[in-house]
Amino acid sequence: MSEPLRIAVVSVHTSPLESPGGADAGGMNVVVLEQSLALARAGHRVDLFTRRADPAAPAIVEVAPGVRLHHLDGGPAAPLAKSLMEQAIDPFREDLRAHLSTGELPDVIHSHHWFSGVAALPIARELGIPHLQSFHSVAAPQDATGLEAGEPAESSGRIPGERLVARESDLVIAVSQAEARTIQERYDVDASRIRIVRPGVDVERFSPAGDPQTRRLHPTLLFAARLQPLKAPDLALEILARLAPVDDARLVLSGGVSEDFQDYRAELEDLAAQLHVADRVELAGSQDREGLAALMREAGILLLTSWSETFGLVALEAQASGTPVIAWTCAGGVQEAIGPGGIVLPSRDPDVWAEAVASLLADPERYAEACASARAFALTRTWDASAEQLAGIYAGLAPWSLLGSARRVLLVHAHPDDESLATGALIADLASRGVRVELVTATRGEEGEIVPGAIPPGSTEPLEAVRAAEIDAAARALGISRRHMLGEPPALAPGASPRRYRDSGMTWVREGLAGPSPTAGPDSFSRSDLAQESADLAALIGELAPDAVIGYDDAGTYGHPDHVRAHHVTAAACAAAGVPMIEASSEPRDTAPPGFVWREQPGFLAAVRAALEAYRTQLTVVGTGEDRVLVRHVGGQDQEVEMRTGLRLRATPAEG
Incomplete structure (x- = not known):
């Protein structure tokens, strides 16, 4: 477990x-x-x-x-x-x-x-x-x-x-x-x-008893639901009225009356009298589980007459009791609750239903097979299996649960602007709830192009200083408590001298997949020693003791080499430090691989826009929608930065 x-x-x-x-x-x-x-x-x-x-x-x-x-x-x-x-x-x-x-x-x-x-x-x-x-x-x-x-x-x-x-x-x-x-x-x-997650059934409580042929020869038709128009007990009365009294059929209406339909029981009693079946109808009222199980075992057929059902749990309980079910085709999810032994009718005509009841009860072999098939189908559905599936879904929400109780979180990104483009809404969300968010960036974006006019002519300020100021402004807008550079204390392995990891640049290998620039040298982030980079990040994790580390998934956002390397560095460092790694999806929700759980974060659009506007040398904010910011990168490509985040917990962070 x-x-x-x-x-x-x-x-x-x-x-x-x-x-x-x-x-x-x-x-x-x-x-x-x-x-x-x-x-x-x-x-x-x-x-x-x-x-x-x-x-x-x-x-x-x-x-x-x-x-x-x-x-x-x-x-x-x-x-x-x-x-x-x-x-x-x-x-x-x-x-x-x-x-x-x-x-x-x-x-x-x-x-x-x-x-x-x-x-x-x-x-x-x-x-x-x-x-x-x-x-x-x-x-x-x-x-x-x-x-x-x-x-x-x-x-x-x-x-x-x-x-x-x-x-x-x-x-x-x-x-x-x-x-x-x-x-x-x-x-x-x-x-x-x-x-x-389909419901199950208690196959021990709801189980057959006695000879099914006895139930066939002296049939009790059972209706089990609240007494209200949606459940259509009136149709059950109409069906009984179509069956001749010599058939020895009776009807049990099991269920209480909803607070909003207090007069409905009296209406049903009047209808039974009008149809001349009052002497063959029992209004049994609400039943506890044991009482309902007893009625199911005694019934010859369950009539599921509802106009609409999301599933039809009583159908599964009846089948577990060896009782065949007759239901309406269009009643929502009932077809998913009825196995081979049941009958699903496309009509609500009581004559059609009465004929289905009479023909089933008149054929001993067919009835016995329907009872056996019903029980066999129910045995494939258990509450333990239903709960196991549900627990698996809950476990898939682990990254969000982990962040819900976190006090300090570290995010790992490759370049200035990546934190705002990939996880801006998440950062602002965490910071708004009092989580201390810290950021480590691997490179200074030295190889990136510059938006024309973003740096005044004649300026002598180094590009890396400009980009340092930009990332500081973005961090303030998002609520980041402190930021770090990989290779500088405290993001530096013990005993090592400070070092810089350079931007690897980028070239398109094919549409949608990037590779390092031909000019990327041995000190570029994607070509430096992985163990050294991981040791630097592990040192920062040890210093901060975050509750979780958030990084890229293994796709690394269109395969950018620095992003992919950041994923492997984060996975290795988290494994060494024994800290959970949470992956942020590189793909939008509609194309993301399985395993990511998404959360809408529309309340943080203003913070994300302000952070993106700080990166005047790298991109231009060209518009804002209801839940997204549209930016144009220096290369001319547009990107929609959405106010939603998909996360998954990396179960084996050392792999990759």
Whole structure:
């Protein structure tokens, strides 16, 4: 196992301990709790945070070894309908901030549903902690006319809130490919920022019992969800009405009524009476996990009639119980939750559904095969596997987590202006949060061209002095505490005399790939002794004792020889000093290799622009967009400096 993680899980509007199917509890509650328990079994520590809905609820509940539930204040200590939950976001955020600010910081914060994300994301950013967002249901667009697009927004803040947390969280965790596509399309989220972690099932709790043929001959149709229009229990009643009473079929509606649909149970009772099936319908109410498992084992078929589901966890639980599932084709992610034994219908016509039910129950061999296939499919999905995948995603956020708790960070760059072009937004972000940022630059850019007119005619000031003044001005603009030159104390190996590493210059080997200038001499950075350069950097690392060192990735920004050499020097020095190396992506997000985790940093555009404007001899700032600065290099090429950074933790820094 990798290093144990400290994980904060936020579920504002419903406690993970609430029984699904009651009020606003559902599959999300199961996913949150079961993944947390599985993460704890793997050695991680999980703290769950939810809103206090009962004044008598204890501050902390020890759920299981490694899992604690915290009740935080957020509005009145009483149940709130989802339509009223927005009033709880601000007070919950303040309580969460106070809690996290006084203890050991978590490695990640994972919010479930948009209420939680809007509450927790600002705190994650303040504290430098990576933030992940799960939705579990995505609001239908404002102009949607049917429930097939999802549940209508219960309050005006939902769609803007979902858009905010979808775009600004470090990653979005979707429960299905269908949900991932919905988030991408509705909120314009890049696919690289979405990970899919499908739920699992407890195959011991949800397991078959008895002869399946008994369930076939005396069939109970089961509906298991909250009683609200989106879940369509009315369709289940219509299906039952199409089955002749002599078929001996009955229907169990298992689920509670949401706070926003208090009259809906009475509407269902009236509909059952109108359809003349009231004597064959049982409204079983909300069930705990054991009660639901018992209903699943007794059922002949699960009817998943929802208009929209991001996954359909009850389908997986039914299949684990050896119970076939019939569902609607267009209900979001349900097709990803149903194995070969299930039936997925393209119609919502109750006659079509009734025919599917009757034909399955009428064929003993087909029914037995459906039951066996359902169980076999469910055995391939476990909560431990789901949690292992989730922990791997959390571990991928390690560089951001590391920087969130860092007090001192060292950045390594090859030339003056590289720190502003490659990591300017990151530097300004770190400095704004009180991190002491130090910079070491390998060369003075002696071989670089000069922007015409940048140095007055007749000036006798050496170019390296001009560029030293430029990098000082840029460092001030970004908030860098102190800068160093490689080869000068303290960036000098013990006992060595001060030395200079010269700019290697650059020539294009082919389009997009650079090599050293033909005039680069043996004292150029790319051709000097690697062990000597690494020893100089290791000496600085030993002097500063940074929490992390940030350098180039192995591509070194279009393959510039000094950048590539800086990567190898940093990797070797970090390995020798035993300090984590974090790589900054050389490529934009859409072309970057796997493993980088990106963060938007739009609030630092002014600082980055000021830093770039300091480099008047090397480039010209020609424009500013909403989230980028456009610069023109002395050679005439334009570059968009974006306010986002991709990082990955180098696991084996000595290699390369």
